[in-house]
Amino acid sequence: AKGKAMSANDPLLLKVKKLPSVEVATECVEDQALAIYHDKQAMVNVKGVEDNFDSLTHISNILYGDGDFRLHTANLQYGVLGIRLAQDLGTGVAWPDYLHIYAPQREGQYDASDPTNAFVKDSLISPGALFQVKQLKYDKGYIITSLEFARRIFNRQGEITSLELRMKPGVDIDKAKDEIQTLLGDKYKVLDRYEQQADTFNIMRIEKLFAYIFLTFILMVACFNIIGSLSMLIIDKKNDVITLRNLGTTDSQIRRIFLFEGRMISAAGAVIGIALGLLLCWLQQTYGLVQLGDQAGNFVVNAYPISVHPEDIITIFLTVILVGWLSVWYPVRYMSRKLTRD
Known part of the structure; x- marks a missing residue:
């Protein structure tokens, strides 16, 4: 053209x-x-x-x-x-x-x-x-x-x-x-x-990408809580680990138990977090909890618009699971080796 x-x-x-x-x-x-x-x-x-x-x-x-x-x-x-x-x-x-x-x-x-x-x-x-x-x-x-x-x-x-x-x-x-x-x-x-309106929508997509990256970094920082709680759990269960070994349980089986525990924490957090997020989205769509302005009529819509997309939910779930599972792997591997030496 x-x-x-x-x-x-x-x-x-x-x-x-x-x-x-x-x-x-x-x-x-x-x-x-x-x-x-x-x-x-x-x-x-x-x-x-x-x-x-x-x-x-x-x-x-x-x-x-x-x-x-x-x-x-x-x-x-x-x-x-x-x-x-x-x-x-x-x-x-x-x-x-x-x-x-x-x-x-x-x-x-x-x-x-x-x-x-x-x-x-x-x-x-x-x-x-x-x-x-x-x-x-x-x-x-x-x-x-x-x-x-x-x-x-x-x-x-x-x-x-x-x-x-x-x-x-x-x-x-x-x-x-x-x-x-x-x-x-x-x-x-x-x-x-x-x-x-390509320029406007490109800006919105970039804002969405940066919001995702920013929240992923926050998630990575929050995963230190999982590392700390899982390390404390392994130390607390030291006597139980010894008992399991005496019963014939191998070190790899013990590691899998703690890995499963940590991954379940991550999965449960992802499910609960997404459920709460969807609830907030529904409340915003239905009742308009967050307003765009102090005076009605200043914008095309008075409440902040919300749109939920299945692909975004899947991306968030997989991100939480991936980051959570990676944060679980190191403390389990390190603490299990330490218990083995002890």
């Missing part, structure tokens, strides 16, 4: 729109521009969308204000701002004056003595509403407007920068993505919502 835009009339894209798995398809034109309101300005992403954008995203559910989600009426072009962007520009929910948008000319030459000729200028009015995704990237940097306005200011007539899809309920996203990619070939990129 090359280039920033594509023809809106590409037959391949028309085929994608007609796929039985596609519920809503919206053409979009998005690029950066300069927004100016009175004496304040900000670099923004202007995103032009079709009238069915609300069916795609249900943006009406996250509007703030008394207005509706409108993109245009007659000759008027509306702009729906993110709530933080409106605060930065000082527009308020329903601004009374025009919001001016400047975008650089894509083609041609301009007079250096008059830099204003290097920009395309247009204006938006308020529909009386702002959107609030509760993610700074969007609330502070986006203006949603009509596809017509975006094409005009970015000189993208007959072009789009993306085709956004909502799949029908029950559709396997991975299979649908593969089907669309096969249909389009290498000409276009097909990205799901996670791939579109």
Whole structure:
């Protein structure tokens, strides 16, 4: 895939729109521009969308204000701002004056003595509403407007920068993505919502990895308790060891007894710890014990989100067992040899 835009009339894209798995398809034109309101300005992403954008995203559910989600009426072009962007520009929910948008000319030459000729200028009015995704990237940097306005200011007539899809309920996203990619070939990129937010999810995966490594080190330190308690147990059972030897028990059999004891301690600790962890996860999912903020509504969800994955449970269990069993091996081997010499 090359280039920033594509023809809106590409037959391949028309085929994608007609796929039985596609519920809503919206053409979009998005690029950066300069927004100016009175004496304040900000670099923004202007995103032009079709009238069915609300069916795609249900943006009406996250509007703030008394207005509706409108993109245009007659000759008027509306702009729906993110709530933080409106605060930065000082527009308020329903601004009374025009919001001016400047975008650089894509083609041609301009007079250096008059830099204003290097920009395309247009204006938006308020529909009386702002959107609030509760993610700074969007609330502070986006203006949603009509596809017509975006094409005009970015000189993208007959072009789009993306085709956004909502799949029908029950559709396997991975299979649908593969089907669309096969249909389009290498000409276009097909990205799901996670791939579109790749940086965010990569950071989350790195945080998860570091948390696992950090907790594993804590577990290794905690295993010194097992080493100490097992050493004390072996010393305490010195007379019992002598009795077992007199009854014909070999040293290797005695070592296996203590190894089994230590490994049972590790296994029991792993099972109890995982059970308590799952209980805490269930309590958090059900009752939201840990809140994200002091005031309700500051985030998309008020309680810290929890997601339990079977592969994580298996990884934790195997890690505890491995570290625990390795910590058991040395004291049993050392103390049993010492008892043998004694």
